[in-house]
Amino acid sequence: MSHRRRQVTYSSHPNHAARAAHARGSREFRTYDTSYIRPKQSKAPMVVALALALLAVIVGALFLMRSCAGPELLAEGEQAQVVVEQGESARDVGNSLAEARLVASSQEFVDAVSRQNADASIIPGTYTFSGGVTVDEILRTLQAGPAFAGALSVPEGLRLSEIAARVQEVTGGRVTAEAFTQAASDASAYAADYAFLEGAGENSLEGFLFPKTYDVPADATAESVVRMMLDQFATETASLDWSYPESQGLSLYDALKLASIVEKESTGDEGIRARVASVFYNRLTTEGDPSYGLLQSDATTAYEVGHDPTPEEVHADTPYSTYAHAGLPPTPICSPGLACLQAVCAPDADALGRDYFFYFDAEGNYSFSATYDEHMSSFS
Template sequence: MIDDLDLGFDEQERGEKGKHRRSAMRKRNGGSGGGRGRTVLALLLALVLLGGIGGGAFYGFDRIQNYFVTPDYDGSGTGEVTVAIKQGALIADMADALVAAGVVKSAKAFVEAAEANSRSKNIQPGTYKLRKQMSGESAVTAMLDPKNRIVNGVTIPEGRTAKSVYKLLSEKTKIPVKEFEAAAKDPIARGVPDWWFKRSDGKKVKPSIEGFLYPDTYEIPPKATAETIIELMVENFLSVTGEMKFADRVQKERGGITPYEALIVASLAQAEAGRKEDLGKVARVAYNRAYGEFPCNCLEMDVTVNYYLELTGQDTKTSAEMTREELLDTKNPYSRKLRGMIPTPINNPGRDAMAGAMDPPVGKWLWFVAVDKKGTTEFAETYDEQKKNEAKARENGVI
């Protein structure tokens, strides 16, 4: 092919000699069509090569583009899907849940859309009715619309016992109380790590769900079971205590007692304190009585007796209504006179009560009593001080 081009270019200069040479080459190649065939073949090869280069370039460009352009769907999507957003979920966690459900194309698309929308911080945990293949922006907008949130919430107040919690959950979900009781028989199966059930005093622990049903407002997912609801509450407990570093701080700062014993103390404070500001002081009294210089090293708190009454299906009572036999019943594992700490928490304490048990104020208080109907509590180091406080409470018609 190159020879042909060269001959064509030089023909005018070479004159007749050039003509004869070109004629001779045609004869060697078998006639006049040989040059034209090679030209066509060369053009085809060139096209194939150029096509390959073009395809590779396109593929490479497409891949590179993905590094700079966020993968995202267009529009508001199609169909319908429900997505559960867990308690404590961050924007990145929500994004992962949406990707898994096929709602958004990439986590980055949702995160960028959320960052661009100042209202995205108002997205709540719960169950959402969304569409598949939504743009990140559409997904954020949909989750901010109350109409797309499936509201099936139940609020668990602080200080409720497990039996009371089951009743509240049953009323809301129509799941029988017996199913919650059955699901809670094995707390470890419901997500409570086994290391929680350890004590420093050598007393044997029978794992109980009491104390681990964290009080909060929960969105109950569709088709929830007793098991999944209890697991949701336990997961929330672990999340909150993890944020507080509850277990770590108790082990480092509370003189060798275990996180489980501190959780028991938190439940006592939750039951006894009349005001939020007294939670830590009541916790300190419990520590001082059980582990300090208190004659019987017993708790002597009527709330433990009431817990046993409820646990055994009996009516709870005020302190004034309790009989001497009930107060001093040695068969009661939650007796006022039990030496050391009681077997389990007596309710499910909230964050403030746990904070008070984790880091109580320093003090030698052994006694306390509410002295007015506002719940003001006076604390005393000696019984003589306590008697004066009790006299004040009687004057105010509290006891």
């Protein structure tokens, strides 16, 4: 038989002394310092929170400082190009300068222009500025005009290769003849901007590089010089009436080819050029003539062979032989001047009516005839 051990507990009916003792113990326990036995709390969250708050303050301060300081301008040593178009206002120019980060705002430039009453003295052109330039220095440069490499003189009758050599010379070799020739090698690359190039296809710009003297900017590229000359062609030919060549089945490109031949085959005043143009129209359009359709121009073969051609060369079966092939050559053979373009647009009506097929130039004294016999008599 086992005996269960009696568990000793506090009395369920404590007396007054016991209750007093318990109360004192409870009070002492509540006031007892137990921090040394409590788990340690990490200070990391507080440190991180303080760091984030400090970072937010710093970022906010930097943003405020940048906002107050304005946009970041172009650094010294860096360069930016600005194009000032004809008719642009000071505000337009200021916007371009601000976009190039040369001035803090368009208004800064407008204010400078207003102070100096310089709105009408800004010269259009292409400018290159370096970082660190002041708004007053910019304005003085715009009033002085763009820097030029030199004057490019393109007389009537030059070929593309000859123009390219002159571009290289005037730019001191910075734009090489090869680079210019390459830039002018495909008319279709510019056709979207110049409608008159539509008929040229992928041929070169031979014939379209308008004869004139050009001020070439110091920072010009091969393409910018090409576009300068195409712009001039558009300006010079804007008032021409192409209806006559169109009535003869010629496109603008065809008319340009014919004008380039007239340029090489004639000299003198517009009247002579218009009569020479009439001779070539007669050869192209008069059916029944033994040479119907044959221009018979030595100049087209000269373009192909690069020198005064021999009789054998002009009659050879080559693309530019207008003795062997009827019609116009594949491309223009030079850049004709305005007088020859006008002659093709308005040929001499009297020469057309007389069916002149031949002409003879004796040092500027031209003789025109309808038959070969009359032509040969000019030499006697």
